[in-house]
Each structure stands twice: as C-alpha cells, then as structure tokens.
Amino acid sequence: MSYLTTPTGLTRAPTGPAPLGVGVPGFAHPLLAPTEWAELLRCCRGAGTRGVAPVHWAVLDVANGPGARPDPHCMPAVARLRETGVRVLGHLDTGRGARPFSELISDAHRFLEWYRVDGFWLDRCPTDRTLLPAVRKAATCLRTLREDTYLVFAHGSHPCPGYAESADQLVTFAGGWSDYRFSQVAEWTADYPPERFCHLVHGVPRSHLDEALRIARWQGAGTVYLTDRRAAVATGTAGDAWESLPGHWDAFVSRIGTGVSE
Structure with missing residues (x-):
C-alpha cells in the first residue's frame, strides 16, 4: 500500500483534531434523485448522534450552474438542508480557468x-501557477x-x-479507487490542517471502505465522499459517479460517525 511510503518530495500529512466528515459533490436534480436528497436530509438531521457522520457541505448543481430561472424543486430542497446547519455550495464551472470571469460572477x-x-x-479548478492570479481574483x-x-476549489x-x-x-x-489506493500526498499539504482538504473516490467496494478511510486520514483529508458507483467511461469525467x-x-x-482506527 504505497500511501504508507514516503518517496522524494512527498510525505505523510499530519492528522489533526478536526473530525472526518462527508462532502457531497452533487446529487442529481431532486426530481431525478428524490431518494438521494431525502437520505442526505436524514443524515444532516441526525449528524452528531452516534453512528451518523457530520455532513460538511453539499453541492447544488441545477444545470451545470444555477440554471436560467429559479427551480421550484431545488429551492425547498436547499432550504431544508440549510435549516440543519449544513452548508450548501453553488456549482460554478471554471472550465480549468478558461471560463470568463463575468460569467462566473453572474452565476x-x-x-x-x-x-x-x-x-x-x-x-474543474486549474492547478498550475500561471492561472493562480485569475482564480484569486x-x-x-x-x-x-x-x-x-465558503469556497471549495475542486x-x-x-x-x-x-x-x-x-x-x-x-x-x-x-478519481477511482484503483488510483486512490496507491496515491500519494504532496509534501506542502503537511503545513495545513485536515479541514483544508477533501478526497472524492468512486468505485470503492464496500469491503474496502475501512482502508479508504485510513488512506484519507493518513493523507490528512478532513472531508471525504466514497461511493461504489463508477464513472461512465463514455463521459470521461467522474461527475455521474456522484449523482x-x-x-x-x-x-x-x-x-465515519463511529470513527475508523488508524
């Protein structure tokens, strides 16, 4: 399990006092995924009780953004989540830095x-140094x-x-479980607490949940989302795995609610 090794330029990130929690990167529209939204609400309402994980945030994506007009189904779904104290985040597609600033702010x-x-x-937030000034702006x-x-850079x-x-x-x-189980963490992340990082993993078998959570803790992630759903090969993205x-x-x-031992 290579996440337990420390190659050149990489190191184990420190674990901290912040509890591991769930981040939901975007269920499908409430009309298409009523069970998902209902279960998320149930989990949010039960957060803090034994065996129920805290939900740190959930992403709202109406139509690759807010849509052209207010959605009558999304509005009450979001309101109910926010009443539990869970953050709801609007989905803004940066296009790897290619999307115009004015469009992002309008959305x-x-x-x-x-x-x-x-x-x-x-x-689709960019990662390279040249686009950092635009993202900062x-x-x-x-x-x-x-x-x-609250801002999450995906x-x-x-x-x-x-x-x-x-x-x-x-x-x-x-990304996928086959990559995650052999992933490494960048050395600079050790300078920050776990609540600053999130890992999203699809294709995780039920039998490997404990291992995946250990990797997240070892690498210093404070928020996770693990699913056994897989990304559709045709799309080339993992978005449909989260829906x-x-x-x-x-x-x-x-x-997560009971904790996983190191």
Whole structure:
C-alpha cells in the first residue's frame, strides 16, 4: 500500500483534531434523485448522534450552474438542508480557468438570489501557477458577495500551494479507487490542517471502505465522499459517479460517525 511510503518530495500529512466528515459533490436534480436528497436530509438531521457522520457541505448543481430561472424543486430542497446547519455550495464551472470571469460572477449572483447558498464549489479548478492570479481574483470577488462565503476549489489533484491561500478547502483527489489506493500526498499539504482538504473516490467496494478511510486520514483529508458507483467511461469525467446514492451509504456514514482506527 504505497500511501504508507514516503518517496522524494512527498510525505505523510499530519492528522489533526478536526473530525472526518462527508462532502457531497452533487446529487442529481431532486426530481431525478428524490431518494438521494431525502437520505442526505436524514443524515444532516441526525449528524452528531452516534453512528451518523457530520455532513460538511453539499453541492447544488441545477444545470451545470444555477440554471436560467429559479427551480421550484431545488429551492425547498436547499432550504431544508440549510435549516440543519449544513452548508450548501453553488456549482460554478471554471472550465480549468478558461471560463470568463463575468460569467462566473453572474452565476454566483443567481445562486445567491435564488437559493441563498452558503458558498461555492469551483469545479474543474486549474492547478498550475500561471492561472493562480485569475482564480484569486474570482475568489476575492466571490467573498464580497456574502458574509462568510465558503469556497471549495475542486481541482481533483494537488495544485500548486498558492491556491490554498484563497480557498477554505481544496479537493486534492477526485478519481477511482484503483488510483486512490496507491496515491500519494504532496509534501506542502503537511503545513495545513485536515479541514483544508477533501478526497472524492468512486468505485470503492464496500469491503474496502475501512482502508479508504485510513488512506484519507493518513493523507490528512478532513472531508471525504466514497461511493461504489463508477464513472461512465463514455463521459470521461467522474461527475455521474456522484449523482446517485452510494450502494453502501449507510456503511460509509456509520464508519465515519463511529470513527475508523488508524
């Protein structure tokens, strides 16, 4: 298990006092996934009780963004989640840095006006140093739109360290179990606490949940989402793997709720 080794330039990230929690990267529309939204709400309402994992945030993606008009099905679903104290994040696609600044901010305004989101999920966030100034500019503007705006940069891999200065949390892994079980963590992440990092893993068999959670803790991630669903090969992205409820959802959240030993 190579996550227990330390090759050149890589090291184990420190574990900290923050509890491991769940981040939900985006269930399908409430009309298409009513069970998923209902189960998420149940979990949010039960967070803090024995065997129920805390939900750190959930992403709202109406139509690759806020959509063209307020959605009458998403509005009450979001309101119920926010009543539990869980952050709801609006999905903003950065296009790996290619999307115009004005479009991002326009989508953000609609998310706030229609759904009163608590922050934003910057999907397909770039990782290289050359695009860092543009992402910083967008993040600075987004933070002025509401008080205590929470920002998650969904890189999917380790970005250059400068991105950590502008986000509340970075997604430093988003991919399949076959890659995750042999993944490594960048050395610079050891300078930050676990709540600054998130791992999203699809294709995780139920029998490997404990191992996956140990990897997350070892690598210093404070937020995780593990599903046995797999990304459709035709799409080339993992997005569809997050849209439906994991087949081992109860086992997943209960393991986080009770803790997994090192």
